[in-house]
Amino acid sequence: MSKKQVVGKKYAMPVLDPHERIKYFREVATGYTEELALLEAARCLQCKKPLCVEGCPVGVDIPAFIKLILARDYQGAANKIKEKNSLPAVCGRVCPQENQCEKFCVMGKKNEPVAIGRLERFVADWEFEHGEFKPEAKAPNGKKVAIVGSGPSGLTCAAELARMGYRVKIFEALHMAGGVLVYGIPEFRLPKAVVAREIENIKKLGVEIEVNSVIGKLYTIDELISDGFDAVYVATGAGLPYFMNIPGENLNGVYSANEFLTRVNLMKAYKFPEYITPIHTGRRIAVIGGGNVAMDAARTALRLGVEKSYIIYRRSEKEMPARAEEIEHAREEGVEFVLLSSPVEIKGDEDGRVKAIVCQKYELGEPDSSGRRRPVPLENSEYEIPVDTVVMAIGQGPNPLIPATTPELKTNKNGNIIADANTGKTSKPQIFAGGDVVSGAATVILAMGAGKKAAQGINQYLFGGTE
Amino acid sequence: MYEIKRKALLANNIKLFEIFAPEIARKAQAGQFVIVRQHEKAERIPLTIADFDRNQGTITIIFQEVGRSTIDLGQLKKGDYILDFVGPLGKESEISKYGRVVCIGGGVGVAPLYPIAKRLHGEGNYIVSVIGARSRGDLIWEEKMRAVSDALYITTDDGSYGEKGFVTDILKRIIGSEEIDAVIAIGPLVMMEAVSEITRPHGIKTVVSLNPIMLDGTGMCGACRVQIGQETKFACVDGPEFDGHLVDWDNAKRRAKMFLQEEKIALEVLRYNCSEGGAHACQKNK
Numbered sequence: 096m097s098k099k100q101v102v103g104k105k106y107a108m109p110v111l112d113p114h115e116r117i118k119y120f121r122e123v124a125t126g127y128t129e130e131l132a133l134l135e136a137a138r139c140l141q142c143k144k145p146l147c148v149e150g151c152p153v154g155v156d157i158p159a160f161i162k163l164i165l166a167r168d169y170q171g172a173a174n175k176i177k178e179k180n181s182l183p184a185v186c187g188r189v190c191p192q193e194n195q196c197e198k199f200c201v202m203g204k205k206n207e208p209v210a211i212g213r214l215e216r217f218v219a220d221w222e223f224e225h226g227e228f229k230p231e232a233k234a235p236n237g238k239k240v241a242i243v244g245s246g247p248s249g250l251t252c253a254a255e256l257a258r259m260g261y262r263v264k265i266f267e268a269l270h271m272a273g274g275v276l277v278y279g280i281p282e283f284r285l286p287k288a289v290v291a292r293e294i295e296n297i298k299k300l301g302v303e304i305e306v307n308s309v310i311g312k313l314y315t316i317d318e319l320i321s322d323g324f325d326a327v328y329v330a331t332g333a334g335l336p337y338f339m340n341i342p343g344e345n346l347n348g349v350y351s352a353n354e355f356l357t358r359v360n361l362m363k364a365y366k367f368p369e370y371i372t373p374i375h376t377g378r379r380i381a382v383i384g385g386g387n388v389a390m391d392a393a394r395t396a397l398r399l400g401v402e403k404s405y406i407i408y409r410r411s412e413k414e415m416p417a418r419a420e421e422i423e424h425a426r427e428e429g430v431e432f433v434l435l436s437s438p439v440e441i442k443g444d445e446d447g448r449v450k451a452i453v454c455q456k457y458e459l460g461e462p463d464s465s466g467r468r469r470p471v472p473l474e475n476s477e478y479e480i481p482v483d484t485v486v487m488a489i490g491q492g493p494n495p496l497i498p499a500t501t502p503e504l505k506t507n508k509n510g511n512i513i514a515d516a517n518t519g520k521t522s523k524p525q526i527f528a529g530g531d532v533v534s535g536a537a538t539v540i541l542a543m544g545a546g547k548k549a550a551q552g553i554n555q556y557l558f559g560g561t562e
Numbered sequence: 563m564y565e566i567k568r569k570a571l572l573a574n575n576i577k578l579f580e581i582f583a584p585e586i587a588r589k590a591q592a593g594q595f596v597i598v599r600q601h602e603k604a605e606r607i608p609l610t611i612a613d614f615d616r617n618q619g620t621i622t623i624i625f626q627e628v629g630r631s632t633i634d635l636g637q638l639k640k641g642d643y644i645l646d647f648v649g650p651l652g653k654e655s656e657i658s659k660y661g662r663v664v665c666i667g668g669g670v671g672v673a674p675l676y677p678i679a680k681r682l683h684g685e686g687n688y689i690v691s692v693i694g695a696r697s698r699g700d701l702i703w704e705e706k707m708r709a710v711s712d713a714l715y716i717t718t719d720d721g722s723y724g725e726k727g728f729v730t731d732i733l734k735r736i737i738g739s740e741e742i743d744a745v746i747a748i749g750p751l752v753m754m755e756a757v758s759e760i761t762r763p764h765g766i767k768t769v770v771s772l773n774p775i776m777l778d779g780t781g782m783c784g785a786c787r788v789q790i791g792q793e794t795k796f797a798c799v800d801g802p803e804f805d806g807h808l809v810d811w812d813n814a815k816r817r818a819k820m821f822l823q824e825e826k827i828a829l830e831v832l833r834y835n836c837s838e839g840g841a842h843a844c845q846k847n848k
Contacts, residue, residue: 268780270599270606270646278782307648309780313585334782338794345789345813347820354783362605362777368831370603371630372777373824447816494781496799 152544187216246274248530251546343441348449377483384488518552584619593655610674668749758806
């Protein structure tokens with residue numbers, strides 16, 4: 096392998112022109128062509144002890160699928176990924192690979208790592224276009240598992256269990272399956288058709304999905320058990336939006352990121368009035384926060400036609416939790432970053448509509464418990480930015496509905512369900528939990544990893560691991 | 563898909579559906595609500611449960627055709643289906659033995675008031691009901707309310723039926739002559755606010771049911787936030803019932819107008835579609 100000429104950089108991902116793409120919601124990154132995929136796949140060193148795999152929360156055999164790409168056996172590559180990952184087209188798009196598989200890639204030591212995520216996406220998209228997903232049928236094992244929530248964690252757990260022979264039923268509160276993949280992440284980053292195809296594949300494994308079912312209201316967890324489910328996996332995510340508790344937050348024109356994105360993504364308010372759910376942005380919008388959700392909201396606003404889209408964040412760009420790629424895309428599209436600033440008040444006009452946001456300036460002090468330098472407010476540094484809309488993207492907590500109706504289920508001080516990290520086991524027999532409802536708001540792939548572990552935990556619990 | 567088992571026109575623009583949803587009917591309690599999404603392109607709208615029949619497996623919803631979504635919904639007929647029907651959501655009414663309770667319903671608000679009055683009556687409370695509407699043709703469920711009340715007063719703004727005036731006029735009179743232990747008021751925001759202001763100086767417990775703009779109805783978006791005393795609450799999970807004396811009514815009234823402009827556009831699109839220019843898309847019954 097050493098004789099091969101080393102290509103130092105990743106082959107670039109083709110993207111739509113920033114000035115064009117903000118006119119519509121089409122997917123920004125268009126994906127590797129076959130030619131690019133083959134070139135990129137050739138950069139993989141095929142390490143004997145692949146460190147990349149250790150960086151993958153679901154343990155995909157990365158060198159093996161890349162080798163199959165090189166052999167032009169794309170179906171084989173897809174099958175290889177699917178042994179471990181039920182949502183490859185999603186992960187290839189939204190996983191923070193730079194902190195996971197690609198972070199450990201040996202190529203990355205001196206050069207750029209192999210673009211594992213882009214290759215994963217190429218394979219998944221190829222399969223959707225050319226291949227046919229044929230689930231391997233496993234004899235039913237006679238056990239039934241209920242899964243609460245159809246986001247990435249619930250879907251992954253469902254797929255894993257179905258492959259082991261379980262009868263699986265997912266209960267989803269909204270009218271559409273997918274959780275954050277359909278209500279949160281925008282079309283231009285993760286097309287809903289892609290999510291729908293992944294979910295179709297999971298249904299082909301025999302998984303049943305019942306939408307419009309709010310567990311805790313329609314049925315309690317205890318009722319699911321008494322109805323004959325042998326175990327329940329709670330994967331209800333981090334759906335409770337946080338606000339800042341500053342004056343003016345209940346003015347018209349202040350949205351949680353969840354509301355803003357749900358209106359646009361799930362309810363398709365960007366097609367108003369063909370779709371009847373409205374959204375109102377005005378000319379200028381301020382999104383508070385520095386994570387991926389904030390970037391999604393700021394970029395969505397541009398596509399809704401705002402003239403100014405600000406990201407207001409109290410630390411500097413270096414501390415932003417958003418992926419570098421998302422920050423870059425946002426900047427290219429014209430999002431303006433107002434850094435080292437945090438709102439102290441939102442001002443309204445006489446009709447109660449937002450007209451400005453008052454920010455205080457910050458500087459960075461000593462590192463805090465997260466290792467990031469702590470923002471320190473500067474006295475008498477308040478200033479006003481005129482805006483018509485404010486979106487709070489400062490994080491979400493767990494939805495309290497299930498803990499509130501399941502008294503034996505222990506939670507921590509933040510309301511997160513306490514569950515074993517390796518098995519998903521909770522304080523209540525037969526009940527497992529994982530994903531954001533346990534960890535607090537994290538990433539799609541970590542939620543999927545938890546779903547996978549819980550599937551094994553459930554299997555262990557019901558069959559003592561003999562299955 | 564959820565079938566409309568029965569449809570009735572109760573008053574001007576006020577329609578009743580009985581929806582077949584046995585799982586929800588099994589669990590529904592007075593004071594709770596459902597989210598309805600009529601079709602693929604429709605909004606998710608919250609409607610308070612007006613009644614339920616566990617044996618028949620139905621939930622009764624009553625709505626006034628005031629905007630695009632309710633007008634569209636009103637076009638459906640018996641035997642038609644609603645795409646999404648979610649519930650029961652929100653907290654159930656706090657039912658206890660208060661003693662003498664005044665139940666006040668304004669307009670279409672009489673519908674969600676009914677199951678609460680019924681439960682309170684069943685618990686042995688003495689129920690004085692006051693129901694009002696703009697005009698005789700806007701009044702609903704007089705007989706049903708009478709059946710669960712020990713006394714019933716009716717008002718119309720124009721005097722075409724019952725007493726001329728507002729429900730609050732009657733409330734003032736009752737407070738002047740009887741000891742009252744609690745008031746439940748459901749109706750337009752201005753009515754609930756007026757009731758709360760009348761009872762406040764007397765320190766009478768006053769419960770109102772808020773119906774703000776909602777999206778998911780499960781606590782996920784915060785569209786329905788209301789200011790209750792010093793706290794911000796989500797009506798969908800913390801309510802819909804709140805202490806009327808703690809509600810920030812100005813804020814509630816403003817937030818109800820959040821999408822006024824868009825609501826007008828949506829209505830205009832409907833009107834255009836129903837005009838001769840766009841008759842092809844009209845769903846109106848001919």
